[in-house]
Amino acid sequence: GESVGLHLPTLSVQEGDNSIINCAYSNSASDYFIWYKQESGKGPQFIIDIRSNMDKRQGQRVTVLLNKTVKHLSLQIAATQPGDSAVYFCAEKRGSYIPTFGRGTSLIVHP
Amino acid sequence: DTAVSQTPKYLVTQMGNDKSIKCEQNLGHDTMYWYKQDSKKFLKIMFSYNNKELIINETVPNRFSPKSPDKAHLNLHINSLELGDSAVYFCASSSESSGNTIYFGEGSWLTVV
Numbered sequence: 602g603e604s605v606g607l608h609l610p611t612l613s614v615q616e617g618d619n620s621i622i623n624c625a626y627s628n629s630a631s632d633y634f635i636w637y638k639q640e641s642g643k644g645p646q647f648i649i650d651i652r653s654n655m656d657k658r659q660g661q662r663v664t665v666l667l668n669k670t671v672k673h674l675s676l677q678i679a680a681t682q683p684g685d686s687a688v689y690f691c692a693e694k695r696g697s698y699i700p701t702f703g704r705g706t707s708l709i710v711h712p
Numbered sequence: 713d714t715a716v717s718q719t720p721k722y723l724v725t726q727m728g729n730d731k732s733i734k735c736e737q738n739l740g741h742d743t744m745y746w747y748k749q750d751s752k753k754f755l756k757i758m759f760s761y762n763n764k765e766l767i768i769n770e771t772v773p774n775r776f777s778p779k780s781p782d783k784a785h786l787n788l789h790i791n792s793l794e795l796g797d798s799a800v801y802f803c804a805s806s807s808e809s810s811g812n813t814i815y816f817g818e819g820s821w822l823t824v825v
Contacts, residue, residue, distance in 0.1 A: 633812070644716075644802050644816030645755070688753050692814075699745070699767070700814060702755040 613709045620678040622706045624691035627672060631693040635700060636665060636676045639688045648676070648689075678708075686710045715739050716817040718803045724823045725793055733788045733820045735803030744786035745804040745814065746778060755802070761786055790822075798824045 614620050626634070632653040637645035651658045651665045651674075658665050664677040674691050688707050692700040718735040725731055737744060743762040747755050759778045760767040766778065775791045790797060803817040 635813070637816075639753075642819075644804075644818050645814075646816070647813050650811075650813070690755065694812065699757055699760050700812075701757075702747075705753040705755075707753075 610704070611707045611709065613711060614681050616681060616683060616710055616712050618681055620676075620681045620685070620708060620710075622676045622678075622689050622691075622708065624674040624676075624703050625672060626674060626691075626693045626703075628693060628695060629669070629672060631695045633694040633700075634665070634667060634674050635692045635694070636663075636674075637690040637692065637702075638685075639690065639705070641687070645690055681708075681710050683710050683712060716803055716805055716815050718801075718817040718820050720820060721818065722821045722823075724825060727793055727795060727824055729793050730789070730791045731793060731822070732790070733801055733803075733822070735786050735788070735817060737784055737803075737805040737815070739805055739807070739810070739815060741805035741807040741810065741815070742783065743806050744780070745806075746786065746788050747802040747804060747816075749800040749802060749819070751799075758788075758801075759786075793824045795824050798822055 635650040636648040638648050639645040649660045649663050649665050651667050662679045666675045688705045690702050690705045692702045694700040716737045745760050746758040749755050757769050758772045777789045779787045800819045800821050802819050804814045806814045
């Protein structure tokens with residue numbers, strides 16, 4: 602079956618560094634990918650998305666890269682701040698199907 | 713105003729009890745969901761519902777049942793609670809007009825003792 606996974610369950614960075622969170626997916630038919638941020642005690646919140654016809658999309662301090670050849674997705678956070686500490690999820694979607702979430706990566710930002 | 717709200721936020725109950733978690737969304741979305749998040753943060757879809765179709769994850773025990781009195785509400789009923797039901801339950805909603813982005817509630821922490 603399809604699976605959406607993450608390479609690293611926990612990522613520790615220093616404040617000010619850039620963070621890269623990776624995600625692998627197995628369904629080549631997926632056409633929409635989303636990153637969510639979940640802060641402690643809260644629900645996941647949408648960060649940024651990308652469609653399969655794109656390789657890169659930028660937001661405010663965040664960039665998502667999509668490599669369809671190797672079915673890999675990454676979220677880059679520039680100048681990481683303590684407020685970025687959270688669990689990050691990637692999700693994949695195919696057509697009208699319900700998005701499938703990966704396991705999550707815990708990002709810890711040290712001051 | 714909270715877009716997706718669910719109550720209660722915390723619920724501690726004994727095994728064998730029946731409980732409900734309520735969810736309301738004021739976004740005008742046509743699709744609502746229930747997700748279960750385990751202790752390892754894995755988000756598992758339980759149900760997806762719009763005014764046309766209920767999609768049930770076949771791995772969800774039939775002790776769990778969604779009830780939708782109207783388009784803005786999707787409540788979760790759980791019968792004969794078991795220890796393994798302890799988790800965080802998230803309600804969510806989306807619509808095609810919002811680009812299919814899923815908006816989550818704040819979660820309901822269920823502890824079965």
